[in-house]
Amino acid sequence: MSRRSALLMGGAGGVAMAGGGAWLGSVAAQPAAAPVAEGAIGGLTTPPPYAPSGRRPKNRRATWSQQFQASHGWTAGGAGTASAEANDRTQFVRGTQSVRVTTNGTGKQSYVRRSGMTAVNLTGKMIRLVFRVDDVTNLSKLVFYLGSGALKNHFSWTFHVHSRTAANYVQSGEWVTVHLQWADVTGAAGTYAISATGTPSTTAGFTDMSFAVYDNAGGPVTYRLQAVELIPDTADVFPRGVVSLTFDDSHKSIHDLARPVMDSFGFPGTVYNIADAIGTGSFLTVDQMRSMQNFSGWEMGGHAYANATHTASYPKLTAEQADEDFRRLREWLVSNGFTSEHFAYPHGAFQKTSDGVPVDLIASRHFTTARSIISETIESFAPAHPYRLKALTGITDGTGIGGTALSKLTGEGGRLDRCAESGDWLILCLHKVVEGAPRTSTEIGTAGLTTLMREIADRDIPVVTVEEAMAHYQ
Structure with missing residues (x-):
């Protein structure tokens, strides 16, 4: 068997994901994500002479989690949305479903959103997103909004701008995990503000969240959202970063x-x-x-x-x-x-x-x-x-x-x-x-x-x- 054939072989059982394994069972039991292609490495017959020890970071347990199973209450919309399925069972890495949305190729915002939730506190927390873009050819950028008042007040993170030449964090057909920290917040609106040193005016009282996707107006993009979660941030170990x-x-x-x-x-x-x-x-x-x-x-x-x-x-x-x-x-x-x-x-x-x-x-x-x-x-x-x-x-x-x-x-x-x-x-x-x-x-x-x-x-x-x-x- 060639190394290439072995690398492309799939593992047995479960739904393979970009994290190098199947996400089966509870959040606490899930392994840390590592970005590999769909399919496992298990088919390799001969390990390298100096294989890594496997000392990879443990998965951070979520303190708040939306995994988009039945009755999740989020809706797809926006001027850039062509079609959506809130309970899609064709592609998922948790439970039995995710949300699927296809943009309309106009370059306008498409989103999966919920407003009016019970207020959440993000002090000492970061946001974990798990999502997939089926084909990134026409992807332009990804933005996450967090706020209140039907997002009249919000912070935003532009966490991916797609490149046609450089290596991209988000690639076609992969389930991707992204962490959003307060140090990365890129915008504020309404009553929210970011200080001169980059500190947000508040880190609590948020009732609205929106996962937004923009295509490049060259054609549609199909994306799937699996999880939006809160996990402890870096400050719990390094308070000064x-x-x-x-x-x-x-x-x-x-x-x-x-x-x-x-x-x-x-x-x-x-x-x-x-x-x-x-x-x-x-x-x-x-x-x-x-x-x-x-x-x-x-x-x-x-x-x-x-x-x-x-x-x-x-x-x-x-x-x-x-x-x-x-x-x-x-x-x-x-x-x-x-x-x-x-x-x-x-x-x-x-x-x-x-x-x-x-x-x-x-x-x-x-x-x-x-x-x-x-x-x-x-x-x-x-x-x-x-x-x-x-x-x-x-x-x-x-x-x-x-x-x-x-x-x-x-x-x-x-x-x-x-x-x-x-x-x-x-x-x-x-x-x-x-x-x-x-x-x-x-x-x-x-x-x-x-x-x-x-x-x-x-x-x-x-x-x-x-x-x-x-x-x-x-």
Whole structure:
């Protein structure tokens, strides 16, 4: 049996879901979601030599849950809706049904909504959504509204804007789990407001909720809503939020320039390494990696085994080629004394391989998490999809070179303020550190890095490696 055939084989029993298993029974019994294709990995006959330990986060138990079973009381509508079935039994991952809606291809809002509910309190809570888009070809964006007074007063989260080129958190035919935190709220209306530091004017008394979908006016979109739930947010473990500082590509400047700055603050980092590059040119050596790990508490994760793989990215390979690169990477890390089970996709790409196998499904055979560079919302504890960890990338103190301006983090109401005020897991993706002015969006100057570290320290936000963060929910 080829690796590709094995990867595509389905498991036995239950209804397979994007969480890598069947959601059968109560909410409390359900496993944490991990974004894999419909079908299980159970058909594989030979495990990798260094398979992940399986220490994935436990599912957060809901304190309030709407699973869209019989008599759920929500209605579909909006100027963008063509048809709907409130009790659809053709596709579901809980109970015996979900809500199905098809848009009309006009680009207008379509929704599944309920108003006038018993008021709910979201203090210390985040929203968990479970949904599916059958075909994302004509998908434009997804928005969630939370409010009162028939939504005259509301907060909104624009939690997905679909890209035609980049890797998308929402992909065709998958059941997807999304967490919405107060740190991610994007809009307010009526009597509700968001302060200059990103704090909502209230977090209680909500009677109305609406899950809204917009197509791109190029054709209809069929979507299905399975659950809207409230679960404990990141603040129950990290009241000031938490930051993970990650570095891609194994640049020597991480050791020479970033490490001394971060050592002065007592902050560790996570390096996602290209094994082929180690010990060559301007890249880290094994001894430098070991020194950072053993004496400064850094984590040495994986990014690719071969330079060619990193350049091409995994979706350009066949499933067997991708699986082989993952295997060699994990073997190289373990054989050199690096025990991290965490990975970052080259160029953030986790789409399907050239022969149709999702790259994140292959990654789950070898690593416990995999980081993307999606940042529509910031990551949470526990993460909704451990194999699509979200991260803010391209952080730079340069000007006129693109990327994410450092001020977006450090300015009033920026990501650090929101992290400290509302709590989330802010994963930052950096690459090369330079002593002077940055020349590309993948560079940050030592002055900018020092400013970033000081701003984190001044807000009293803890800094942990990805491995340490995941350990809190194993």
